[in-house]
Amino acid sequence: MSTERPGFGPTVPDVVHVTPPKPNVLEVENVTKEFALRRSLGEIVSRTDPEVHRAVDDVSFTLRQGEILGLAGGSGSGKTTLARCLIRLVEPDAGKVRLGGADMLAAQGDELRELRRRMQMVFQDPYASLNPRMTVGQALHEAGRAHHRPGAEDGPAFVARALERVHLSARFADRKPKELSGGQRQRVAVARALAVDPEVLIADEAVSALDVSVQAQLLKLFVDLRDELGVAIVFVAHQLAVIAEVADRVAIMQTGRIVEIGETAAVFGAPQHEYTQALLGAHPRPNPRLRKGAAAATTTTAEVAT
Amino acid sequence: MSTNSLLSIAGVRIEFGSEDEPLVAVRDVSLDIAPGEVVGLVGESGSGKSLTCRSVMRLVAAPGRVADGRVTFDGRDVLAMESRELRAFRANDVGMIFQDPFSSLNPVFRIGDQLMETLRANRGLDKAEAKAEAIALLERVGIPDPPRRLLAYPHELSGGMRQRIMIALATASEPRLLIADEPTTALDVTTQAQILALLLKMRDDLGMAVLLVSHDFGVIAQVCDRVAVMYGGHIVETGPVEAIYDNPQHPYTRALLESVPELESAGRAQPRAGIPGQPPELGEVLPGCVFAPRCAFAQPECLTISMDLAPVGPAHACACPVRPFAPVGAVPAAAVPRSTEA
Amino acid sequence: MSTTVPLTPAAPVAEATAGHRRLHRLRGLPTSAKIGFAMLAILVLAAALAPLIAPYGQNQLDFAQQLASPSSSHLFGTDDTGRDVFTRTLYGLRVDLLIVLFVTYIAVPIGVLAGAAAGYFGGWVDAVISRVVDVVVAFPFFVLVIAIVAIVGPGVKGVIIGVPLAGWALYARLARSEMLVMREQPFMLATTALGYTRRRAIFRHAIPNLIRSSLIYSTVDLVVNMLLLASLSYLGLGAQPPNAELGTVIAQGQSTLLDAWWVATLPGLVLVAFGVAVGLIGDGLSDGKLRGGRS
Numbered sequence: 001m002s003t004e005r006p007g008f009g010p011t012v013p014d015v016v017h018v019t020p021p022k023p024n025v026l027e028v029e030n031v032t033k034e035f036a037l038r039r040s041l042g043e044i045v046s047r048t049d050p051e052v053h054r055a056v057d058d059v060s061f062t063l064r065q066g067e068i069l070g071l072a073g074g075s076g077s078g079k080t081t082l083a084r085c086l087i088r089l090v091e092p093d094a095g096k097v098r099l100g101g102a103d104m105l106a107a108q109g110d111e112l113r114e115l116r117r118r119m120q121m122v123f124q125d126p127y128a129s130l131n132p133r134m135t136v137g138q139a140l141h142e143a144g145r146a147h148h149r150p151g152a153e154d155g156p157a158f159v160a161r162a163l164e165r166v167h168l169s170a171r172f173a174d175r176k177p178k179e180l181s182g183g184q185r186q187r188v189a190v191a192r193a194l195a196v197d198p199e200v201l202i203a204d205e206a207v208s209a210l211d212v213s214v215q216a217q218l219l220k221l222f223v224d225l226r227d228e229l230g231v232a233i234v235f236v237a238h239q240l241a242v243i244a245e246v247a248d249r250v251a252i253m254q255t256g257r258i259v260e261i262g263e264t265a266a267v268f269g270a271p272q273h274e275y276t277q278a279l280l281g282a283h284p285r286p287n288p289r290l291r292k293g294a295a296a297a298t299t300t301t302a303e304v305a306t
Numbered sequence: 307m308s309t310n311s312l313l314s315i316a317g318v319r320i321e322f323g324s325e326d327e328p329l330v331a332v333r334d335v336s337l338d339i340a341p342g343e344v345v346g347l348v349g350e351s352g353s354g355k356s357l358t359c360r361s362v363m364r365l366v367a368a369p370g371r372v373a374d375g376r377v378t379f380d381g382r383d384v385l386a387m388e389s390r391e392l393r394a395f396r397a398n399d400v401g402m403i404f405q406d407p408f409s410s411l412n413p414v415f416r417i418g419d420q421l422m423e424t425l426r427a428n429r430g431l432d433k434a435e436a437k438a439e440a441i442a443l444l445e446r447v448g449i450p451d452p453p454r455r456l457l458a459y460p461h462e463l464s465g466g467m468r469q470r471i472m473i474a475l476a477t478a479s480e481p482r483l484l485i486a487d488e489p490t491t492a493l494d495v496t497t498q499a500q501i502l503a504l505l506l507k508m509r510d511d512l513g514m515a516v517l518l519v520s521h522d523f524g525v526i527a528q529v530c531d532r533v534a535v536m537y538g539g540h541i542v543e544t545g546p547v548e549a550i551y552d553n554p555q556h557p558y559t560r561a562l563l564e565s566v567p568e569l570e571s572a573g574r575a576q577p578r579a580g581i582p583g584q585p586p587e588l589g590e591v592l593p594g595c596v597f598a599p600r601c602a603f604a605q606p607e608c609l610t611i612s613m614d615l616a617p618v619g620p621a622h623a624c625a626c627p628v629r630p631f632a633p634v635g636a637v638p639a640a641a642v643p644r645s646t647e648a
Numbered sequence: 649m650s651t652t653v654p655l656t657p658a659a660p661v662a663e664a665t666a667g668h669r670r671l672h673r674l675r676g677l678p679t680s681a682k683i684g685f686a687m688l689a690i691l692v693l694a695a696a697l698a699p700l701i702a703p704y705g706q707n708q709l710d711f712a713q714q715l716a717s718p719s720s721s722h723l724f725g726t727d728d729t730g731r732d733v734f735t736r737t738l739y740g741l742r743v744d745l746l747i748v749l750f751v752t753y754i755a756v757p758i759g760v761l762a763g764a765a766a767g768y769f770g771g772w773v774d775a776v777i778s779r780v781v782d783v784v785v786a787f788p789f790f791v792l793v794i795a796i797v798a799i800v801g802p803g804v805k806g807v808i809i810g811v812p813l814a815g816w817a818l819y820a821r822l823a824r825s826e827m828l829v830m831r832e833q834p835f836m837l838a839t840t841a842l843g844y845t846r847r848r849a850i851f852r853h854a855i856p857n858l859i860r861s862s863l864i865y866s867t868v869d870l871v872v873n874m875l876l877l878a879s880l881s882y883l884g885l886g887a888q889p890p891n892a893e894l895g896t897v898i899a900q901g902q903s904t905l906l907d908a909w910w911v912a913t914l915p916g917l918v919l920v921a922f923g924v925a926v927g928l929i930g931d932g933l934s935d936g937k938l939r940g941g942r943s
Contacts, residue, residue, distance in 0.1 A: 214581075220580060284525045
């Protein structure tokens, strides 16, 4: 686990939002989450203790106001579990999560709901993250009303403002999710998250299911929202190139641990950990001259295991 | 086009809906693949790329249908084949792998049983021969300890392993063409690189041609000799992969390439814009060029043009007569604004 | 460059009003379901308007016309006391529909609520509800109803109490299993992530999405309950004569079946028609559900 290396690596082109350092909005300390693996009948009878899988292993990081932190790693690296631990969709076993100084893990009831309002989440699957029975307008207004946001009394105006923030026309208010394309749905999901005025947005593979041309629109939207609203973003993605497009800093996760964290340009320019190097090396490049050829066809031992 | 092509798709049109009011998903698509060639079909969802490759195997599911055009494999008319001939064609001449290797394997049977069943049905081997052949096949696709893997159930294997098994199954008869429909989309990048490399190795070892369908130009660029770019049911540009990357002539191709996220963007302040708007929906009828509504270079005449491919360079053709970019050869590759690695 | 998304020409569905949309959905149903709806509409209308369209009184005796075969004056003929079978069938259907609709659709919301709560909260809530459901389901349905009849005495009371008491459990099971799946759906996770109250999450977001399969299943229950009611009446444990009820009408026709087949058969056919109509509707709705899912 390496610490931050400011200015490390080759010439770093104008990195955004470094001066002056803004205060931390999110502090994550030693968060750990274990899942008990299912026991076989024999193991249950013999009362063997269930084997434990440590999905998130002693993870710490901080997020500054208006910063975009990329969280990358392969499947099973624990990045999605970590993201869910932050807003307690999954209860962490240990550690601390502080949102603007407030203890996220100790909060209960109304206090927890208020903290969750301040830290919103956008999910991967744009086809399942919106209630199929509600129109776009109902879904957005619902979010505003549930948290008594200013202006939520006037439904149509509230909805129109929320849609405008994600560059959608107010005419979308009457549509059902199934009448929208994937990119439009994801914009609505972002609009819903922003409708309750959060300080932190967690985007869990939020652009992974989208076509590249639409994906680029959404990536630009996230950067624009950070610039306009000052919202900090934890951007979870398995594609390093996507993270390269938006993130100020990046954390690379492997088997539940952050193995490398730092300024995106520095980490991608001079990766220190061998897993980061492997991920970057295997990344498909659109330039046909950067081919890897047939030599890499042999299996690594890591891939054999389930 | 060429007379020595292995597979020739000519003027294929795929429709859904009723005969009277058809919804056209693929329009007048033509593509040739030479023996041993790796051709990429790249496009976004709804572009018709998967349907096009399915039409080669006659796997377009109802209510979809190939309404027009010809598919010729080694001089034989695929669309006219009778069921027995078609079965032999699918079993011996063409292999196909899909995005999700898990759902392509039956979860309740061991890997070995599924492999051996296919071998016995398609090649008429007896049990012992089938087992020996199955072990040889698994070795060929780089699976360690094949005898043990034969006893595994699909869920006991990783995604990459399962895709290797699918490749073993699809290439068991040493087909002359392998169709791979988004074969690595569900896999981690490190596994993806290995599977792509395996496809290239199979091409080299068996001399088979590969038709690779992907939404990811990065994947296409890794393995393909030639690429066809699809949008809204049309092939808008086709050519050698280097020519397409260095010198895209169709505005869609260029916009698509500019949308592809790149590692080199790290630390850059200005994000990409993407292509404004949405791709056309199935059945949406657009006059002229289908890309015109989203095209930054659209001219009034774009609403009346036909989308025929016209040559713009060696083996390079483009469906945009407006062609707002410099012709092939005028721009040295180094001057292309996109970043290349030092 | 602005990223404003130009609207693609709105799909026809998007412009339709809610009412149009509902009609649209009906039109999209398979033909068999449409036939089912038409049959049910005729049966329900006939039952509802029984006092207006019935040509005679339900207990109007006419000893000059005993066991008259079907004719223009007696569509379904008459029984052994000269009562008009068509009239009695209409009144019988009326009573049956009222009771069956009541007992079925009081069980649905109870079961759905219990099941949704069990699935959403899990833990001890789930344990308690699921065990109760297990006990109710394990108890043979008919025996339970007959046992209740034994306690409260013969008559429709037994059915009205007994059927909902046993019927809710299956809906609870169905709703619980749907909720277990739905709970992990991103849009339900989002209700937690958005900081919605549990009440809001369950009532406004979950139940509207999971009630559909219960409603489809209820079409099966309608037929089962209808047959149960008729069977109990046939056995003398349900509706009591002389007032008409399909089961009693059929039971009374049984003794003269060899001389006058119509007395038992024609009301029986009406019962069959009801079963077929509801069955067709149920099939059509579940097909529609499959097609309405993700394409």
